[in-house]
Amino acid sequence: MNFSNSTTFLTDMYELTMVDAALKAGTAHRKTVFELFGRRLPTTRRFGVVAGTGRFLEALQRFQFTEEQLRWLNDKQIVSSEAIKYLENFKFKGDISGYAEGECYFSGSPILTVKADFAEAVLIETLALSILNHDCAVASAASRMTIAAHGRPCLDMGARRTHERAAVSAARSAVIGGFVGTSDLEAGIRYNIPTIGTSAHAFTLLHDSEEDAFRVQIDSLGTSTTLLVDTYDIAQGVERAVKIAREAGGELGAVRLDSGDLVAQAFKVRGQLDALGAHGTKITVTSDLDEYAIAALGAAPVDSYGVGTRLVTGSGVPTAALVYKMVEREDSAGNWIDVAKKSASKSTVGGEKYAGRVLSESGYAAEELLVVNCSAERAAEVLAEHNARPLQVPLVTQGVIDDSRLGARAVEVARDHHVQSRNELPYQAWRLSEGEAAVPTRYLDLSA
Amino acid sequence: MNFSNSTTFLTDMYELTMVDAALKAGTAHRKTVFELFGRRLPTTRRFGVVAGTGRFLEALQRFQFTEEQLRWLNDKQIVSSEAIKYLENFKFKGDISGYAEGECYFSGSPILTVKADFAEAVLIETLALSILNHDCAVASAASRMTIAAHGRPCLDMGARRTHERAAVSAARSAVIGGFVGTSDLEAGIRYNIPTIGTSAHAFTLLHDSEEDAFRVQIDSLGTSTTLLVDTYDIAQGVERAVKIAREAGGELGAVRLDSGDLVAQAFKVRGQLDALGAHGTKITVTSDLDEYAIAALGAAPVDSYGVGTRLVTGSGVPTAALVYKMVEREDSAGNWIDVAKKSASKSTVGGEKYAGRVLSESGYAAEELLVVNCSAERAAEVLAEHNARPLQVPLVTQGVIDDSRLGARAVEVARDHHVQSRNELPYQAWRLSEGEAAVPTRYLDLSA
Numbered sequence: 001m002n003f004s005n006s007t008t009f010l011t012d013m014y015e016l017t018m019v020d021a022a023l024k025a026g027t028a029h030r031k032t033v034f035e036l037f038g039r040r041l042p043t044t045r046r047f048g049v050v051a052g053t054g055r056f057l058e059a060l061q062r063f064q065f066t067e068e069q070l071r072w073l074n075d076k077q078i079v080s081s082e083a084i085k086y087l088e089n090f091k092f093k094g095d096i097s098g099y100a101e102g103e104c105y106f107s108g109s110p111i112l113t114v115k116a117d118f119a120e121a122v123l124i125e126t127l128a129l130s131i132l133n134h135d136c137a138v139a140s141a142a143s144r145m146t147i148a149a150h151g152r153p154c155l156d157m158g159a160r161r162t163h164e165r166a167a168v169s170a171a172r173s174a175v176i177g178g179f180v181g182t183s184d185l186e187a188g189i190r191y192n193i194p195t196i197g198t199s200a201h202a203f204t205l206l207h208d209s210e211e212d213a214f215r216v217q218i219d220s221l222g223t224s225t226t227l228l229v230d231t232y233d234i235a236q237g238v239e240r241a242v243k244i245a246r247e248a249g250g251e252l253g254a255v256r257l258d259s260g261d262l263v264a265q266a267f268k269v270r271g272q273l274d275a276l277g278a279h280g281t282k283i284t285v286t287s288d289l290d291e292y293a294i295a296a297l298g299a300a301p302v303d304s305y306g307v308g309t310r311l312v313t314g315s316g317v318p319t320a321a322l323v324y325k326m327v328e329r330e331d332s333a334g335n336w337i338d339v340a341k342k343s344a345s346k347s348t349v350g351g352e353k354y355a356g357r358v359l360s361e362s363g364y365a366a367e368e369l370l371v372v373n374c375s376a377e378r379a380a381e382v383l384a385e386h387n388a389r390p391l392q393v394p395l396v397t398q399g400v401i402d403d404s405r406l407g408a409r410a411v412e413v414a415r416d417h418h419v420q421s422r423n424e425l426p427y428q429a430w431r432l433s434e435g436e437a438a439v440p441t442r443y444l445d446l447s448a
Numbered sequence: 449m450n451f452s453n454s455t456t457f458l459t460d461m462y463e464l465t466m467v468d469a470a471l472k473a474g475t476a477h478r479k480t481v482f483e484l485f486g487r488r489l490p491t492t493r494r495f496g497v498v499a500g501t502g503r504f505l506e507a508l509q510r511f512q513f514t515e516e517q518l519r520w521l522n523d524k525q526i527v528s529s530e531a532i533k534y535l536e537n538f539k540f541k542g543d544i545s546g547y548a549e550g551e552c553y554f555s556g557s558p559i560l561t562v563k564a565d566f567a568e569a570v571l572i573e574t575l576a577l578s579i580l581n582h583d584c585a586v587a588s589a590a591s592r593m594t595i596a597a598h599g600r601p602c603l604d605m606g607a608r609r610t611h612e613r614a615a616v617s618a619a620r621s622a623v624i625g626g627f628v629g630t631s632d633l634e635a636g637i638r639y640n641i642p643t644i645g646t647s648a649h650a651f652t653l654l655h656d657s658e659e660d661a662f663r664v665q666i667d668s669l670g671t672s673t674t675l676l677v678d679t680y681d682i683a684q685g686v687e688r689a690v691k692i693a694r695e696a697g698g699e700l701g702a703v704r705l706d707s708g709d710l711v712a713q714a715f716k717v718r719g720q721l722d723a724l725g726a727h728g729t730k731i732t733v734t735s736d737l738d739e740y741a742i743a744a745l746g747a748a749p750v751d752s753y754g755v756g757t758r759l760v761t762g763s764g765v766p767t768a769a770l771v772y773k774m775v776e777r778e779d780s781a782g783n784w785i786d787v788a789k790k791s792a793s794k795s796t797v798g799g800e801k802y803a804g805r806v807l808s809e810s811g812y813a814a815e816e817l818l819v820v821n822c823s824a825e826r827a828a829e830v831l832a833e834h835n836a837r838p839l840q841v842p843l844v845t846q847g848v849i850d851d852s853r854l855g856a857r858a859v860e861v862a863r864d865h866h867v868q869s870r871n872e873l874p875y876q877a878w879r880l881s882e883g884e885a886a887v888p889t890r891y892l893d894l895s896a
Contacts, residue, residue: 010612012605012631014645021647021668027654034650059612072637080668118654125648129608130615157460160577161767163614164458164507167578183460189520197462199469200573202482202774205787206475206566220469220528313766319609319757326650339653 006066007059008090011126013078019119020083028086028119031336033328033352036098036112036128038105042317046429046438049143049418050111051173052135053101054410056128057401060092063124086119093399094120097392099355101410102176102418104425106368107441110353111136111322113392118329125324133322134166135173137314141291142177143422144315145307147430148294153304155196156182157286158312170312176414179307192408198226198256198284210237214244223250226284229269230259238269242278254282254303262287263300270301290315291432328352338373349443354379356388357424357439364426365439373447382444454514455507456538459574461526467567468531476534476567479784481776481800484546484560484576486553490765494877494886497591497866498559499621500583501549502858504576505849508540511572534567541847542568545840547803549858550624550866552873554816555889558801559584559770561840566777573772581770582614583621585762589739590625591870592763593755595878596742601752603644604630605734606760618760624862627759640856646674646704646732658685662692671698674732677717678707686717690726702730702751710735711748718749738763739880776800786821797891802827804836805872805887812874813887821895830892 022028041048065087073079073087094116105111112128114121146154156174159167159182171179171187181196182188188195199217207213214227223245229237238255245252255273257265262285273281285297286306294305310316325348331337338350351372358367369388371379383390395402404410422429429438470476489496513535521527521535542564553559560576562569594602604622607615607630619627619635629644630636636643647665655661662675671693677685686703693700703721705713710733721729733745734754742753758764773796779785786798799820806815817836819827831838843850852858870877877886 007612009634009637010607010615011633012607012645013633013636013643014631014647016633017645017669018647018651018665021664022651022654024668025655025660025664027664030654032650032654069633069637076636076643078643118650122648122650126608127612130610130612133609134611134614159458159460160574160772161581162578163582163611163617164455164575164578165613166582166611167458169611183462184457185459185461185464185517186457188461188524189457189517195461195524195526197460197465199462199466200570202480202566202570203466203470205774206470206478206480206777207473208780212473216469216473216475220472221465309767309769313761318761318766321757324608326653329654332656 005062006064006069007062007127008065008123009069010059010130011123015122015125016073016079016083016087018122019086020079022118023083023086024080029117031330032116032118032121032326034114034121034125034324035110035327035353036114036132036322036324037108037110038320038322040107041437042321043434044316045140046431046435047104047106047140047425048136048320049139049177050099050101050103050105050136051139051176051414052131052169053098053395054405054407054414055135055169055172056131057395057405059127059131060124060396061401063092063127065090090123091399092116092120092124092396094396095394095398096396097394099391100393100414100417101405102414102416102421103391104421106437106439108349108353108370108443109368109441110355110370110392113352129322129324133319135169136320136322137317138170138173138312139177140320141311141315141317142174142179143418144291144432145294145305145311146178148291148298148432149305150298152302153180155179155304155306156184156311157306158308159184161309162312167312172411174311175411176418178415178418190408191411193411199228201228201231204228204231211240211244214241218245218248223248224253226254226256227252228258229255230257234265234269235272238272239276242273242276242281251278252281254284256284256286258286262293263297266297266300266302295432354383355391356383356386357391358386358388359424363424365424366426368439368441369444370441371444371446373445378446382446453510454512454517455510455575456513456571457517458507458578459571463570463573464521464527464531464535466570467534468527470566471531471534472528477565479778480564480566480569480774482562482569482573482772483558483775483801484562484580484770484772485556485558486768486770488555489885490769491882492764493588494879494883495552495554495588495873496584496768497587497625498547498549498551498553498584499587499624499862500579500617501546501843502853502855502862503583503617503620504579505843505853507575507579508572508844509849511540511575513538538571539847540564540568540572540844542844543842543846544844545842547839548841548862548865549853550862550864550869551839552866552869554885554887556797556801556818556891557816557889558803558818558840561800577770577772581767583617584768584770585765586618586621586760587625588768589759589763589765590622590627591866592739592880593742593753593759594626596739596746596880597753598746600750601628603627603752603754604632604759605754606756607632609757610760615760620859622759623859624866626863626866638856639859641859647676649676649679652676652679659688659692662689666693666696671696672701674702674704675700676706677703678705682713682717683720686720687724690721690724690729699726700729702732704732704734704754706734710741711745714745714748714750743880802831803839804831804834805839806834806836807872811872813872814874816887816889817892818889819892819894821893826894830894
């Protein structure tokens with residue numbers, strides 16, 4: 001295994017020292033159940049969007065310690081030689097189930113449920129949280145933007161506004177939230193996402209005149225390209241762009257506006273294009289957009305939205321605040337017991353949850369039902385009785401990862417699943433304002 | 449070159465299509481000067497901190513297209529075969545200078561200056577922006593936190609709150625901003641940053657009692673470890689922790705508080721520890737800290753701060769809003785001309801800038817002086833006349849990267865340099881409130 005490909009060190013150190021201590025105490029192999037969930041949605045989110053599951057499973061495939069890592073752990077005396085022996089042969093052999101990628105989630109929704117030895121479950125904790133916290137945050141923001149765009153295409157152009165590797169994952173998450181393309185080439189090659197692009201102001205400035213720049217771009221990319229018309233004077237830029245495309249024998253594909261008051265400019269530019277007879281030339285806008293700016297442009301004659309900063313930084317919510325908590329474990333006699341932290345403001349409901357989305361008679365989601373303290377079979381019956389769509393699917397079975405959740409194909413599946421899941425939500429889900437979750441969560445404790 | 453190691457695809461597609469068009473037009477090899485800078489600081493930043501330079505240079509070492517990438521570009525018809533031939537042999541051969549890593553920066557400061565062919569300069573644009581936008585945002589937040597901590601150690605525990613690879617870079621940036629350790633193992637092994645950790649609530653919950661959990665941890669990690677005392681009842685937890693450490697023959701290293709009202713709890717727990725005679729046992733706090741919460745804890749008996757979410761998400765400013773703009777280029781006759789975008793709200797000052805920090809008689813920074821439209825030699829004289837410390841250093845010379853800016857050692861150097869640079873700033877720099885930059889920027893145009 002290549003050093004840079006191993007994912008085991010993408011972790012907090014304490015996961016390893018806890019395993020070390022538990023190995024010595026003989027508690028490391030107690031069976032446990034951990035759940036990954038959000039205690040509550042951010043106030044600007046009526047629903048969350050599950051994203052990152054496929055990436056997490058891909059990372060789990062590469063979750064093996066390298067010799068270099070083990071040597072370093074030993075040299076730094078981070079864990080004992082007994083622990084190093086354990087890590088040397090480590091491969092996750094537990095079970096993981098969870099919400100399908102693209103599914104909407106709410107407060108308490110068990111997005112992942114990990115059933116494994118304590119040691120196995122904690123070693124993957126940080127990695128699971130990092131991936132899901134980032135990807136769910138971006139997908140949730142993306143979904144709000146595509147709601148606001150109301151069918152007009154949204155394009156990810158945020159690569160330069162976030163960490164270079166996070167950008168790739170952000171593009172993937174954006175697609176799950178309904179975006180149709182990305183400027184990021186790595187996302188294109190890795191996940192087969194359509195890549196898009198226009199040109200930069202520097203390209204215009206490189207040439208001796210705006211005419212030259214437009215002509216060079218059209219020569220290279222054809223008249224269907226998008227010309228950036230706001231380097232100098234926008235009205236002149238639009239006139240030149242249309243003229244040069246016609247000289248090249250075609251109608252210009254689109255113009256891009258990247259500065260100023262986009263609403264006012266869109267109307268002005270559309271009027272100018274129409275007056276020039278360029279009815280087929282589209283307008284794409286790209287300056288500081290978020291879901292609110294997109295909504296404000298709803299009545300403006302705009303054809304597509306290029307979104308950067310606010311997409312890749314989660315539109316004010318850069319991390320999804322998901323946590324990973326032990327909810328059940330075996331005791332020393334091998335009996336399963338619920339466990340939960342009791343302290344102020346961060347309490348957790350103990351016991352494994354079985355999740356279903358209760359549908360009302362009108363077919364819309366009415367409740368996130370979390371059944372607790374019963375068998376899986378009993379939970380399935382209870383969910384059916386409540387007309388609840390079961391939400392958890394198997395992802396990893398005794399260490400074997402479900403292949404269908406991996407790779408580029410999984411992104412398409414997740415995107416389609418999100419459309420279905422979002423369409424099922426009640427009207428409140430489509431509101432951009434702050435407020436309550438679109439669907440309330442109810443715990444149904446069958447032990448009571 | 450390994451597919452995953454190549455950094456060329458961490459880019460917006462348009463960088464490549466612009467190169468393609470310019471190659472066809474014969475303009476791709478025009479000499480250009482690009483600057484990477486922020487138009488203005490975010491309102492909550494009195495200064496920015498340069499970070500990521502070393503990572504960018506490391507990424508530049510691996511900036512070569514792989515066969516697989518070239519095949520994909522060809523298959524997707526993203527660029528022409530002429531462009532693919534150019535990319536096949538691509539290696540950056542230009543010059544890059546910039547602010548030393550760790551330096552403070554202000555509005556307009558040319559953090560990087562790239563002198564190269566247009567094609568070379570634009571191919572590295574997105575990568576440079578991604579890395580610097582992320583790393584500067586985190587380092588700038590970190591520096592505010594270490595100011596607020598006033599000498600008490602700050603520790604990065606944010607891995608789980610950001611993208612798994614961004615976490616590694618965030619730890620590196622945090623150290624440049626004055627943090628003294630990280631929980632992230634990859635940051636530890638890659639940059640030789642001290643790694644730290646305690647234990648999680650799950651560790652306590654795994655065991656049959658809090659006593660058991662504490663005993664197991666102390667058996668494994670010694671009495672100098674940090675025990676998490678808020679899983680059940682804090683006062684009981686503290687009493688147990690001290691007692692069990694003493695039974696093991698030592699004094700407990702520290703207790704960690706991770707929930708509730710930290711100020712009130714810190715006083716209560718300190719009082720309890722002192723009453724128990726555990727005067728040497730320290731208190732570390734870790735719940736939702738940022739620079740404001742740290743400042744609020746300034747008078748509380750706390751010994752160190754573990755910072756997560758708000759550090760790795762830039763404490764409200766997740767991206768540094770840096771841009772990369774062409775400021776000068778050769779024309780078709782080989783003469784250098786200033787260039788600048790003129791449109792509303794995003795205008796750029798043309799011409800290469802020579803930057804110096806003007807020091808007042810008291811020795812504090814009074815002005816960021818950017819000299820423009822003159823030779824490097826003349827600029828050096830002018831900066832000296834103004835008692836300005838020159839800020840730019842060579843990073844890449846004709847494609848050869850300055851080794852001293854790479855690797856773990858560069859992080860230490862940057863951290864030390866930041867201390868010096870920050871100490872030079874006037875009092876305003878230490879204010880946490882919103883407001884003006886601590887040092888104003890002045891452009892001195894010598895052509896006028």
